[in-house]
Structure formats: structure tokens, C-alpha cells
Amino acid sequence: MNGQSEVTIEDVRRVAELANLELTQEEEPRLQRDLNAILGYVAQLNELDTTDVPPMAQVGEVLKTGPVQAQGEMLRSDIVQPCVDRAEVMAAAPETDGRFFKVPKVIER
Numbered sequence: 001m002n003g004q005s006e007v008t009i010e011d012v013r014r015v016a017e018l019a020n021l022e023l024t025q026e027e028e029p030r031l032q033r034d035l036n037a038i039l040g041y042v043a044q045l046n047e048l049d050t051t052d053v054p055p056m057a058q059v060g061e062v063l064k065t066g067p068v069q070a071q072g073e074m075l076r077s078d079i080v081q082p083c084v085d086r087a088e089v090m091a092a093a094p095e096t097d098g099r100f101f102k103v104p105k106v107i108e109r
Contacts, residue, residue: 005043007035020107 012032016023023031095102 005039007032007039011035 009028009032012023012028012035015021015035016028016031090096090098093101
């Protein structure tokens with residue numbers, strides 16, 4: 001965005017370009033309002049005093065490390081196992097160059 005608190009139509013067009021979206025002229029003002037509303041909600045959240053709010057738990061902290069059981073959950077051990085044979089996979093693929101899968105182009109620009 002441009003550093004201002006309000007999203008401009010130019011900002012909307014730039015975001016649409018980055019997201020590879022084609023917006024009509026009728027959709028641009030609506031998206032501008034929506035983005036400004038979202039930023040307004042974020043600004044409201046930023047006004048909250050969270051100094052006494054503990055950070056949320058992370059999965060690693062809840063489950064500890066390794067295959068430790070916590071709250072009925074268990075992580076599997078990280079064990080090295082043989083991978084799939086490349087030749088078998090390439091033989092089963094619809095189209096390859098022998099080393100990589102060939103897929104149709106899906107993004108036009």
C-alpha cells in the first residue's frame with residue numbers, strides 16, 4: 001500500500017495485478033471499501049492492550065518434541081525411510097522428460 005491509512009483505487013489495482021485478478025470498474029470501489037474495512041478492524045485490534053495476555057501455545061510446545069503424548073496426541077518419530085524409486089514413478093507418469101513430470105501450462109500472462 002502507499003503508507004496512508006486509506007486504500008486508494010490505485011492500491012486496489014496494484015493488489016489485483018499482484019494477485020493476477022481482473023476486476024471490473026464496478027468491482028474496484030467495492031474492493032476498496034472492503035480493504036479499508038479490514039484495515040479498520042486491524043487498527044481496532046491494535047488498540048487493545050495485550051500486555052497481560054500470554055502468547056498462544058505452539059504445537060511443538062503442546063506436544064513437546066518427538067513421540068511424546070500430550071492431550072491424546074502423538075507425533076510420529078522422524079525416521080529415515082527409503083523413498084519411492086524415481087524410475088517407477090516416471091514410468092507411471094502420463095508424460096515426462098525422463099527426469100521431470102511434464103504438465104500443461106496453466107497460467108497465461
